[in-house]
Amino acid sequence: MLTDKFKKNADALLHKKLFLLDMDGTIYNENSIFEGTLDFLSQIEKNGGRYIFITNNSSKSVKDYVEKVNRMGITADASHFYTSSQATAFYLQENYPGQTVFCMGTRSLVAELEQNGIRVVTKPEDSASVVLIGFDTENTSEKVRDTCIMLGRDVAYLATNPDLVCPVSFGYIPDCGSMSIMLKNATGKTPFFIGKPEPIMIDCVLKKLGISKEDTVIVGDRIYTDIACGVNAGVDTICVLSGEATLDDLEKSDTKPTWIFDSVREVCTELAR
Structure with missing residues (x-):
């Protein structure tokens, strides 16, 4: 029997056709790949599954990410x-067609948007x-000022993701969620967040690939984005x-994952049994 960190039955993982994988903090940290990641990806394919990387990090284009990995x-x-x-x-195409952003x-x-x-x-x-x-890893005080000018007008307000921090080699740096808090303090406005935990990304991928929710699992390191996204979309996590x-965060949170593992290396060990 396959089990997670707390010996919970994880046999269902053997039958998953799609692994939706977070990136930062899950398969690598900034520019350092985690031990076991390559074996994990290989094992997914050996078991007849496939993997898609779904990330809230909007600082890079898909082309950038392909080159990085x-x-x-x-x-x-x-x-x-x-x-x-x-x-x-x-x-934006679905809800604000033809509008200037x-x-x-x-x-x-x-x-990415222009393309x-x-x-x-x-x-x-x-x-x-x-x-x-x-x-925005290229942010400047001028860009913040210009954004505040725009938020003073009657406009729709969106954000790519609610992540508060992004893991880097020395710890963390402020992510989009933290930038939105800064802007709220200045303008009083809060955006609608598009990325995880909204189910939009998962729903789009499943529709595109024709794979059911029952055959899917999302793997990530954040409760309020990755795990909450899976819960909101109705897929295992x-x-x-x-x-x-x-573990302390998980104990305190009302949002619970289906399974808990120390790392993808441990997931791979179970899948390879």
């Missing part, structure tokens, strides 16, 4: 990814009816303790 030795192309940037582009984000995020036919501006413009913020979440 390829450098780490992971075999993947654009078909292996679904990001909050892609989900945001889909959401003011974006506080990286050049990669802006390019999907969305008109994007990065300076205050009267024509912009939507303000979008992302995890694995929380790994290699990133943000701790």
